[in-house]
Amino acid sequence: MEILKVENLSKIYGKGDIQVKALDDVSFSVKKGEFVAIVGASGSGKSTLLHVLGGVDRPTNGKVFIDGTDVYEMNESKLAIFRRRQIGLIYQFYNLIPILNVEENITLPLLLDEGEVDKDQLSDILATLNLSNRLHHLPNELSGGQQQRVSIGRALFNKPALVLADEPTGNLDSKNSKEIIDLLKYSNKQYNQTLIIITHDHQIALQADRMITLDDGHVIKDEVIRG
Numbered sequence: 001m002e003i004l005k006v007e008n009l010s011k012i013y014g015k016g017d018i019q020v021k022a023l024d025d026v027s028f029s030v031k032k033g034e035f036v037a038i039v040g041a042s043g044s045g046k047s048t049l050l051h052v053l054g055g056v057d058r059p060t061n062g063k064v065f066i067d068g069t070d071v072y073e074m075n076e077s078k079l080a081i082f083r084r085r086q087i088g089l090i091y092q093f094y095n096l097i098p099i100l101n102v103e104e105n106i107t108l109p110l111l112l113d114e115g116e117v118d119k120d121q122l123s124d125i126l127a128t129l130n131l132s133n134r135l136h137h138l139p140n141e142l143s144g145g146q147q148q149r150v151s152i153g154r155a156l157f158n159k160p161a162l163v164l165a166d167e168p169t170g171n172l173d174s175k176n177s178k179e180i181i182d183l184l185k186y187s188n189k190q191y192n193q194t195l196i197i198i199t200h201d202h203q204i205a206l207q208a209d210r211m212i213t214l215d216d217g218h219v220i221k222d223e224v225i226r227g
């Protein structure tokens with residue numbers, strides 16, 4: 001079953017003479033539960049693609065369907081709700097809210113939707129993330145690896161259909177990187193959650209089911225690594 005479909009995506013930044021075409025006619029589909037690595041040189045359009053897929057940056061042309069929903073047909077408020085429920089976003093620099101503690105950062109998307117926090121689910125996820133004894137710590141009281149685990153907790157807590165990670169290990173040492181990738185892979189396999197990771201690390205890309213290579217805004221290679 002197809003969870004994500006993108007059709008003829010293009011993204012142009014700027015106006016007039018100073019335009020950059022960051023994405024140029026990009027089309028592909030991703031199956032439910034697939035783990036896809038997106039690779040390519042600096043400036044090839046990877047982050048732009050992830051933002052367009054994640055409903056945070058409207059494409060100049062083309063369409064994004066998530067689980068059959070035309071993402072950019074929705075108005076901004078519906079899109080914000082859809083994003084919180086269906087998409088988990090993870091960034092290189094964690095993007096945690098500095099004045100909220102670990103528990104509050106993880107449960108924030110659910111609370112914004114006025115959902116009720118399932119305390120058992122919260123303790124399970126904190127145990128998986130090895131953060132059970134850090135519940136009331138603020139982000140600046142945590143190590144980089146711990147902060148990234150909180151951001152993963154926040155992304156996964158709502159059980160989104162799609163998890164998008166932009167260089168999630170770019171700021172971490174090799175031990176923490178491995179832990180983060182193992183967590184993302186565990187969640188991908190355990191919950192059949194679709195995972196798309198941007199990485200410059202070839203060893204991480206080789207752990208995916210499939211590798212998509214971008215160059216100058218185009219998909220130049222789309223390879224199955226394991227079937």
Ligand SMILES: Nc1ncnc2c1ncn2[C@@H]1O[C@H](COP(=O)(O)OP(=O)(O)OP(=O)(O)O)[C@@H](O)[C@H]1O
Pocket residue numbers: 013014020021022040041042043044045046047048049
């Ligand atoms: N907000 C913006 N305004 C103008 N140009 C932008 C903007 N964001 C990105 N670009 C340009 O779009 C192109 C693609 O950028 P993007 O960040 O998607 O590449 P990337 O592959 O993720 O690069 P990196 O690996 O260095 O993070 C680049 O030429 C970049 O300069």
